[in-house]
Amino acid sequence: MLFAALLASPGTWRHGYDLSKETGLRSGTLYPLLMRLGEQGLLESCWREAERPGLPARHLYRLTSTGLATAREAAEAEETAAIGHRAGARA
């Protein structure tokens, strides 16, 4: 399901550097996490050719369904604790 969005919305795939900026995690923290998530089947990755010539391909990441479920559980648990009710389910 998520993959169908790949072509329609390339934004769903994330670059390591973008993730680093957004999370505030340095590469030394970020990559071991990404690697571990990947090993656990929670994260998938792919290579994408550079948009401009002369630049190397970039490695992209996004959650697998298992990863999404895990992430959702984590978020729901947090939300339940914070505001006292569960987040709405998504089909």
Place this chain on the structure above:
Amino acid sequence: MNLASGPLRRLAFRVARHAAWVLQRVGSPWAEAILHEMHYIEDDREALRWALGGVLASYRAALTAVVQARWRVLFNGLAAGGLLAVLMSMTLNGPASGSPTTMSPSFDEMPCDIPNISTELRARLQCGTVSVPRDYRTPARGVFKLAVVIIRASAKERQPDPVLFLQGGPGTPLTSRAAQVAQNESAILAPDRDLILIDPRGVGRSEPALCPGLPALQLRLFAQDLAPAAFAEAWRDSERDCRQELDQHGIDPAWFGSNVTVEDVELVRRALGISRWNVYGRSYGTTVAMTLMARHPDTLRAVVLDSVYPPDPLPRTRGETADAAMNALFDACRADAGCATAHPDLAATYREAMAGLGKTPLSLPLRPGLGLEIVTLGPLGFATIVERSLYFRPLLAMLPAMIQAVHDRDASALQPLIEHLAEGFLADSAGDQIAVECRDRPSLLSAANARAVESNFGFPDLHDEICGAWAVPGDPPMVTGTPGVPSLLLAAASIRLRHRVSPKRPHERSGRALTSSNSRRSVTTSRSSRPVEPGS
């Protein structure tokens, strides 16, 4: 971006290359990821920081490779939580989040054109289509019509929750076989419950037609006694052509996979106005059933998993289990007085039969209508016939005599068997099988397993290679079970020896998964229904 630049950047690259070197030594695929990413960092200092972090990451990875630290430790860290949150938010809020819940599907009834149905059955049959979005992310791309057949309960009092039968495959049609299902599937039919059959997208009478010529083409390859290399080449070509055909018809291979099938199934449920149903999954159908359990548990009253399809994303059992199934056949023959007398050493007879075909293939005619007049039977064709026959109990009993006949160079005995298998082969959607498997499990085979397949069937398995050029991989099916859905696991219940033997370990793994997720394992039918009996 900033490749020709000052000393800081040169240092950064030296550092990053060191990180890559460390990572490569521990066999990590991430080395290049960090290095390449640096090319996109404009600021030199930033790039250096990035590279230094890369070194840190590489050392940690090297350390982890030794220590094998438990992953949960990382999850306990706030950092992981933050990262997950970012990844999740972007997934949930992606711009193309066309959710199927926004659609209101309908069942469009039409006259049944199902072959071989009795008058009694015709009265209980309802046929129609349900339209599902081609692309759930972009519903504007149009719909596929899925063929749906309902076999109404035979009892007067009907339970509100019907049974959905998810067949094997992927790629095997079901609705056209409604008569056979009604006649033969006593384990699935409950007199007081409707039974629902669906042809998944790309299969049988459902849209789209996925490479409709492919089965006939591939059947001809089996019938030619090609050398393994030539066979592999022709097979590869046929699937590459199929992939191109998809492009020509504007069909995106990303529209397939078990997770998509599950959403289709969910739309069919809603179209039929069913609040909860019981699901009987067999073989590959168990993958769909378990993914359904994970995605839509509230829609399920009970689930039966019959002959579990290997649940692993990377099963290593295929060659192994093919061998095991053959050995089980030989053992079964040895244990049967009649068989043992007629074929004292069936294993040796099989080996000799194969060797004989290797020297000189056998030729036999087929009845018209199969697109094949003559079959030239070589070792590859015969191994395939034997392997396919292992799935079906009625064919099992014939196998020893078939092996003997080939050994004795008498091909005529094989004609009905080959015709029967050819019919099944032609009805299956080979295109859908690739489309689903390549999305679900693009890297099916380890190198070792590919070798096992090769030793068994005499040609290399091309799955991984074909999938590499087919599509971006999809989400893997969710096959770990879900708490709260009563589920019955039938490990040895299949009518097929191949399944009875082969899924032993997959079944154990699924069993563990279901048990560990606190799913109950119970009989699923109500008192008024016919009990589901393992072994039927």
